[in-house]
Amino acid sequence: MGHLLAIDTSSGTSVAVLKDGVPLAEIEIADTRSHTESIGDAINDALKQAGVAPSRIQAVAVGRGPAPFTGLRVGIAAAIMFAEGVGAKLFGIVSLDAIAKQELAARGAVPGGDQAAQPLLVTSDARRSEHYWALYSGLDRHGVPVCIEGPAVNRPADIETMLAEREIEASRASVVISARAIGELFEAQAAAGVLSDDVTALYLRNPDAVEPKNLRDFGKRVSG
Amino acid sequence: MTDWIIRPTVEADLSAIMAIEHECFPEDAWSEDNMRFELLAHHTEYFVAVRDEQVIGYAGLSKVPSSDQGDVQTIAVLPAARGEGLGRALMDALITAAKRLHAGEIFLEVRADNPVAQALYLALGFDHIDTRKNYYQPAGIDAWIMRLTLPQRSIGREPVVLGIESTCDETGVGIVRGTTLLANVISSSMDEHARFGGVVPEIAARAHLEALKPTLDKALAEANLSLNDIDAIAVANGPGLGGAVMVGVAAAKALSVATGKPVYAVNHLVGHVGVDILERGQVETPTVALLVSGGHTSLLLVRDLLDDVELLGETIDDAAGEAFDKVARVLGLKYPGGPEIDRAAAGGNPNAIRFPRGLTQAKDMEKHRYDFSFSGLKTAVARWVEVAETKAAAGEGAEINIADVAASFREAVADVLVSKAVKACVEHNVPRLLLGGGVVANARLRELATERCAAAGIELRIPALSLCTDNGAMIAALGAQLVMVGRQPSSLSFGADSTLPVTTVQTL
Numbered sequence: 001m002g003h004l005l006a007i008d009t010s011s012g013t014s015v016a017v018l019k020d021g022v023p024l025a026e027i028e029i030a031d032t033r034s035h036t037e038s039i040g041d042a043i044n045d046a047l048k049q050a051g052v053a054p055s056r057i058q059a060v061a062v063g064r065g066p067a068p069f070t071g072l073r074v075g076i077a078a079a080i081m082f083a084e085g086v087g088a089k090l091f092g093i094v095s096l097d098a099i100a101k102q103e104l105a106a107r108g109a110v111p112g113g114d115q116a117a118q119p120l121l122v123t124s125d126a127r128r129s130e131h132y133w134a135l136y137s138g139l140d141r142h143g144v145p146v147c148i149e150g151p152a153v154n155r156p157a158d159i160e161t162m163l164a165e166r167e168i169e170a171s172r173a174s175v176v177i178s179a180r181a182i183g184e185l186f187e188a189q190a191a192a193g194v195l196s197d198d199v200t201a202l203y204l205r206n207p208d209a210v211e212p213k214n215l216r217d218f219g220k221r222v223s224g
Numbered sequence: 225m226t227d228w229i230i231r232p233t234v235e236a237d238l239s240a241i242m243a244i245e246h247e248c249f250p251e252d253a254w255s256e257d258n259m260r261f262e263l264l265a266h267h268t269e270y271f272v273a274v275r276d277e278q279v280i281g282y283a284g285l286s287k288v289p290s291s292d293q294g295d296v297q298t299i300a301v302l303p304a305a306r307g308e309g310l311g312r313a314l315m316d317a318l319i320t321a322a323k324r325l326h327a328g329e330i331f332l333e334v335r336a337d338n339p340v341a342q343a344l345y346l347a348l349g350f351d352h353i354d355t356r357k358n359y360y361q362p363a364g365i366d367a368w369i370m371r372l373t374l375p376q377r378s379i380g381r382e383p384v385v386l387g388i389e390s391t392c393d394e395t396g397v398g399i400v401r402g403t404t405l406l407a408n409v410i411s412s413s414m415d416e417h418a419r420f421g422g423v424v425p426e427i428a429a430r431a432h433l434e435a436l437k438p439t440l441d442k443a444l445a446e447a448n449l450s451l452n453d454i455d456a457i458a459v460a461n462g463p464g465l466g467g468a469v470m471v472g473v474a475a476a477k478a479l480s481v482a483t484g485k486p487v488y489a490v491n492h493l494v495g496h497v498g499v500d501i502l503e504r505g506q507v508e509t510p511t512v513a514l515l516v517s518g519g520h521t522s523l524l525l526v527r528d529l530l531d532d533v534e535l536l537g538e539t540i541d542d543a544a545g546e547a548f549d550k551v552a553r554v555l556g557l558k559y560p561g562g563p564e565i566d567r568a569a570a571g572g573n574p575n576a577i578r579f580p581r582g583l584t585q586a587k588d589m590e591k592h593r594y595d596f597s598f599s600g601l602k603t604a605v606a607r608w609v610e611v612a613e614t615k616a617a618a619g620e621g622a623e624i625n626i627a628d629v630a631a632s633f634r635e636a637v638a639d640v641l642v643s644k645a646v647k648a649c650v651e652h653n654v655p656r657l658l659l660g661g662g663v664v665a666n667a668r669l670r671e672l673a674t675e676r677c678a679a680a681g682i683e684l685r686i687p688a689l690s691l692c693t694d695n696g697a698m699i700a701a702l703g704a705q706l707v708m709v710g711r712q713p714s715s716l717s718f719g720a721d722s723t724l725p726v727t728t729v730q731t732l
Contacts, residue, residue: 034719035470035474036470036473036474036719036720037717037718037719038717039474039477039478040474040477040478040480040481040487040716040717041716041717043477043478043481044481044716047481054481054482054483054484069426069429069430069467070429070466070467070470073429073430073432073433073467073470073471073474074470074471074474075474076433077432077433077436077470077471077472077474077475077478078474078475078477078478079478080433080436080437080475080478081436081437081440081474081475081476081478081479081482082478082479082481082482083482084437084440084451084479084482085451085478085479085481085482085483086482086483200434201430201433203430207424207426207427207430208424208426209420209424209426209427210420
């Protein structure tokens with residue numbers, strides 16, 4: 001594979017340029033409220049630091065969340081347009097999967113190893129007292145994490161209840177996602193032949209909007 | 225003094241044109257379908273000569289945006305009207321149109337046995353550059369190929385600018401070359417908001433993300449260009465719905481980094497004013513602009529499009545379009561309310577019910593001279609309907625006449641909008657008014673504005689509806705102006721500003 005641009009805006013703004021799975025440059029902006037302001041410079045700076053011209057990017061991989069919507073969309077919109085702008089291929093990665101790969105590897109999980117080892121619960125903040133989460137059994141032989149439950153969004157207590165009811169003892173990971181992890185999972189998925197071009201955002205929640213039962217009644221409330 | 229005029233063709237001219245077509249070209253007349261296609265096509269410009277409301281001649285030019293070549297498609301004048309200079313006037317109209325569309329040269333074919341026409345074209349500056357044997361069938365007459373080279377004043381130097389608009393529920397991508405519209409593609413999420421009775425910001429933002437790539441692809445195809453042909457990118461960074469604006473801004477920045485082309489962050493509302501460039505080549509200033517949509521109701525004084533835009537007033541509560549949506553719900557009509565109320569109001573009496581005109585009393589003139597308020601009007605309509613329904617249920621009154629309520633409400637909105645806009649023109653000694661925003665689709669608003677502007681001696685500009693609603697072309701047009709006067713591009717670090725003031729035409 002050639003050069004990869006990896007983007008994730010699930011938490012802060014994270015951009016990395018990788019070649020064959022090796023990061024050449026990484027830009028991390030922790031602020032979770034400045035994605036729009038940061039994304040252009042972050043991509044530009046990552047390319048400059050890596051010494052890679054935009055036209056040499058052959059693939060773009062973007063984190064699809066699940067994550068708070070407003071920021072998540074910034075990264076996906078940028079990835080779509082960057083790929084369009086340079087004619088690169090575009091791929092979507094479930095952000096929690098990328099965290100799982102990184103954490104399983106850090107905990108000594110071996111690709112294709114014993115799946116009976118302790119499963120890993122990956123969570124991230126979903127605001128409103130809820131967590132996004134997914135449960136992983138281990139890494140397949142290409143190093144791709146095997147998701148056995150999720151991604152979903154629930155209150156932490158409900159996630160615990162679910163695990164307890166099913167008698168699952170999971171280790172826990174709740175770390176901030178990095179574009180580098182997106183890039184590393186991209187390489188593993190490429191090797192396994194399981195890349196996905198689906199870049200739709202994983203919202204997991206419906207928009208906050210109340211559909212009036214009766215449009216007529218709803219309208220009349222303006223006088224009340 | 226001539227007693228005929230030259231004007232752009234409208235579809236209603238088709239039958240008159242076909243009659244002339246058959247009279248002038250008995251052997252090889254075009255079919256009516258072909259002629260209709262020619263008249264309506266985006267890449268053609270047709271003109272008719274009219275005397276006493278009768279079409280007596282016509283001519284057409286073809287100019288594809290991606291090419292700098294114009295072609296005279298046809299020209300015909302009724303035999304009885306020849307020798308009066310109509311042919312020359314029609315040719316002048318085509319040449320003017322070709323220049324406006326930035327053609328570098330114009331080609332035509334003329335029968336070798338028509339010395340009168342050849343003399344006219346030679347006099348206009350066309351050269352005889354080639355002859356095609358047996359071109360005109362079945363008679364087998366040769367054709368002269370003639371070419372007029374136009375001054376290269378602007379060719380190659382007018383920037384091609386791509387504009388991205390995502391401030392509300394329309395994803396728009398437009399492409400212009402200088403002041404010429406090349407593409408204007410809009411993807412609307414309106415239908416998804418219908419069951420909620422109004423725009424839901426999160427639904428709009430989600431729809432933008434989905435629509436970005438297809439809308440861009442369509443716009444490039446429409447302009448017959450690739451991203452390599454784009455010189456700059458413009459994006460509306462506000463005012464509007466924050467989450468929605470962010471999608472467009474992120475897209476524009478990434479496209480800028482990917483292509484190495486500069487990005488210009490421009491004001492959405494000033495874009496509504498700048499769109500007039502695409503129809504007239506410039507925005508004549510000073511002008512007052514009345515911008516009315518589901519999200520905005522603003523009255524601007526524009527002394528200079530890029531440097532001097534002042535907000536005279538705006539709504540202090542609901543936007544006019546919002547009032548239409550809400551009143552539509554009260555009347556049991558669908559979303560969006562504007563067209564529904566327009567339909568319901570047909571045949572209704574606009575003076576049946578005197579609904580209040582917000583902020584028009586003497587006491588409002590000091591603080592809210594040019595501001596609007598539609599919240600009270602909406603409440604008044606709801607109250608009126610409630611009271612009338614209660615009476616009807618008790619057998620004390622007649623059934624509600626929806627047409628009268630809709631017409632009276634619409635009259636109140638149009639009246640206050642136009643009154644304040646005309647007042648602003650008069651009080652600032654500005655001789656022209658420009659309308660913009662989706663509510664311009666409202667028939668009564670246009671009608672009233674036309675009447676009152678005419679009465680006050682104010683020139684009224686209403687751009688085509690496709691340019692009045694939110695669109696990317698207006699953003700591209702404003703961006704192109706910034707490029708052409710040599711403004712610096714924006715940095716990559718500007719944000720989305722949901723309350724961007726109109727005084728900030730470009731965010732650096």
